[in-house]
Amino acid sequence: MSADQTDRIARALESFRIELPSWGFANTGTRFGKYLQAAAATTTEEKLSDAGQVHALTGVCPTVALHVLWDFPSGLDSTADVATSAKRCGVHPGSINPNLFQEQRYKFGSFGNPDASVREAALQHTRDSIQIARRLGSRDVSLWFADGSNYPGTANIRRRKEWFEEGLRAAHAELARDQRLLVEYKPFEPAFYHTDIADWGMALLLARAAGPQARVLVDTGHHYLAQNIEQIVSWLLAEDMLGGFHFNDRRYADDDLTLGSIDPYQVFRIFHEILFFEWETGARADIAYMIDQSHNLKGKIEAMIQTVVMAQELFAKASIVDHKSLAAAQAGPNLVAAESLLQDAFSSDVRPAIREWRVSRGLPADPMDAFRQSGYLERITAERASRNAAGVSSYA
Ligand code: RM4
Ligand code: MN
Ligand code: MN
Numbered sequence: 001m002s003a004d005q006t007d008r009i010a011r012a013l014e015s016f017r018i019e020l021p022s023w024g025f026a027n028t029g030t031r032f033g034k035y036l037q038a039a040a041a042t043t044t045e046e047k048l049s050d051a052g053q054v055h056a057l058t059g060v061c062p063t064v065a066l067h068v069l070w071d072f073p074s075g076l077d078s079t080a081d082v083a084t085s086a087k088r089c090g091v092h093p094g095s096i097n098p099n100l101f102q103e104q105r106y107k108f109g110s111f112g113n114p115d116a117s118v119r120e121a122a123l124q125h126t127r128d129s130i131q132i133a134r135r136l137g138s139r140d141v142s143l144w145f146a147d148g149s150n151y152p153g154t155a156n157i158r159r160r161k162e163w164f165e166e167g168l169r170a171a172h173a174e175l176a177r178d179q180r181l182l183v184e185y186k187p188f189e190p191a192f193y194h195t196d197i198a199d200w201g202m203a204l205l206l207a208r209a210a211g212p213q214a215r216v217l218v219d220t221g222h223h224y225l226a227q228n229i230e231q232i233v234s235w236l237l238a239e240d241m242l243g244g245f246h247f248n249d250r251r252y253a254d255d256d257l258t259l260g261s262i263d264p265y266q267v268f269r270i271f272h273e274i275l276f277f278e279w280e281t282g283a284r285a286d287i288a289y290m291i292d293q294s295h296n297l298k299g300k301i302e303a304m305i306q307t308v309v310m311a312q313e314l315f316a317k318a319s320i321v322d323h324k325s326l327a328a329a330q331a332g333p334n335l336v337a338a339e340s341l342l343q344d345a346f347s348s349d350v351r352p353a354i355r356e357w358r359v360s361r362g363l364p365a366d367p368m369d370a371f372r373q374s375g376y377l378e379r380i381t382a383e384r385a386s387r388n389a390a391g392v393s394s395y396a
């Protein structure tokens with residue numbers, strides 16, 4: 001590795017921050033069953049504490065995404081407690097995620113529900129979530145809708161699109177000047193015939209309809225298997241509409257597996273398109289990198305550290321692509337040379353340079369090893385085991 005490459009990696013890592021999901025530390029599971037972990041967090045404070053450990057060891061996870069229904073049991077009145085806990089645990093509240101899918105009234109949808117009173121309730125919950133975010137100093141309110149239908153003919157698809165536009169516009173009106181609305185898409189599940197925001201194009205149109213502070217959120221698990229996600233990322237960058245990511249990996253559907261566990265080259269290609277965009281335009285892409293994973297079998301804190309380390313490695317690999325040579329090879333076009341520039345960067349071992357960067361920042365060279373040595377897991381296992389045996393769990 002050349003000195004220039006080591007330097008590029010250090011600069012890339014300085015700029016790279018990734019948000020942890022509070023729900024990734026609690027007992028969650030599949031719809032078939034939940035395997036409870038003795039060490040899982042049973043309160044919001046415990047989730048923040050676990051996230052604080054990941055941040056203390058990696059140095060790059062200062063914020064935690066929060067789910068309103070799960071982390072704010074008294075809504076707005078819970079914000080003071082959450083703020084105090086976050087401070088105590090050495091992290092900041094990150095994106096705020098309204099919950100528009102778990103209550104009985106959302107059986108036939110939230111923003112797209114044919115019943116105006118349910119649409120209004122969903123909007124009110126979103127407004128409250130925006131207020132929660134404002135009180136906590138969080139910039140992003142992240143919207144994922146379970147809305148859709150299971151059978152042809154049962155929903156007025158066009159009318160629902162209008163209801164979504166109305167609802168999102170009204171939600172956007174509630175934002176402070178520095179806040180953003182992020183609109184997530186997903187092709188199916190829980191609805192199996194149509195989903196109201198099924199893909200990036202629908203999310204883009206709805207974000208545009210909502211207002212100037214709305215952007216699209218790309219959850220890497222929310223695509224059909226052969227879809228070219230980095231092309232979607234490039235288009236959204238070109239349109240200045242990429243707001244953030246929910247990172248995870250998948251083999252079949254929305255599996256929420258560890259980032260890069262199935263296809264690390266896919267993640268590398270996404271990072272490459274972002275960094276190539278920044279190199280070409282000289283502009284910094286304003287992207288919230290977030291993890292959306294909840295592990296049913298792996299130890300939750302270990303899985304999160306593994307994810308962060310993997311994200312850093314793939315980001316570092318993308319940072320050493322020789323952009324100037326790539327631009328020349330593309331212009332040629334010199335196909336094999338262009339493709340090889342990506343492959344060379346991807347196959348470089350960036351781990352020594354990352355370890356060096358960590359040590360220079362006073363961080364453990366190996367965060368996973370440091371976690372295993374720390375005794376934290378043994379302590380929380382003893383503290384939480386009996387509460388977890390009583391079966392505290394939530395969905396995610
Ligand atoms: C969805 C989506 C959302 C997450 C919910 C629980 O599949 O990924 O981001 O909040 O799950
Ligand atoms: Mn997601
Ligand atoms: Mn998902």
